[in-house]
Amino acid sequence: MIEDQLDRIDRNILAALARDARLSANELAGKVGLSKTPVQARVRRLEKDGFIRGYSAVIDRERMGEGHVAFVQVKLSDTRSLALAEFNRAVQAVPEIEQCHMMAASFDYLLKVRTRDIAAYRRVLGERISALPHVAQTSTFVAMETVKDR
Numbered sequence: 001m002i003e004d005q006l007d008r009i010d011r012n013i014l015a016a017l018a019r020d021a022r023l024s025a026n027e028l029a030g031k032v033g034l035s036k037t038p039v040q041a042r043v044r045r046l047e048k049d050g051f052i053r054g055y056s057a058v059i060d061r062e063r064m065g066e067g068h069v070a071f072v073q074v075k076l077s078d079t080r081s082l083a084l085a086e087f088n089r090a091v092q093a094v095p096e097i098e099q100c101h102m103m104a105a106s107f108d109y110l111l112k113v114r115t116r117d118i119a120a121y122r123r124v125l126g127e128r129i130s131a132l133p134h135v136a137q138t139s140t141f142v143a144m145e146t147v148k149d150r
Contacts, residue, residue: 068117069114070113076109086134
């Protein structure tokens with residue numbers, strides 16, 4: 001199923017679940033104007049077709065001791081397919097890297113890194129990120145405040 005095959009109800013289901021994944025089938029049905037059984041069938045189809053990849057809880061990272069956020073621009077020394085694959089694989093093993101995006105920019109990747117504090121970040125940068133395959137240069141930007149985090 002491609003995006004164009006989603007109807008208005010499918011899109012409403014996805015929007016409602018993106019706001020609150022804990023909605024019961026009855027609550028979701030009421031929000032999209034269907035009964036429970038067809039909504040459940042649509043949700044199963046959306047899951048099967050990969051539009052819904054999973055469900056998660058929104059965690060208060062500050063309370064978990066992970067309130068320090070840094071964004072790291074990474075330039076690689078080699079950007080051939082094999083080098084990119086090696087970097088991509090290695091990034092998966094660094095738990096402090098919350099997000100990793102390949103960029104079309106003057107750098108190759110943008111990482112979102114979450115740690116307890118700046119000292120912990122310095123250790124992660126020096127011991128883990130800089131040691132990733134083919135890393136030639138990094139630049140760090142520290143977030144002072146999260147204004148929107150969807």
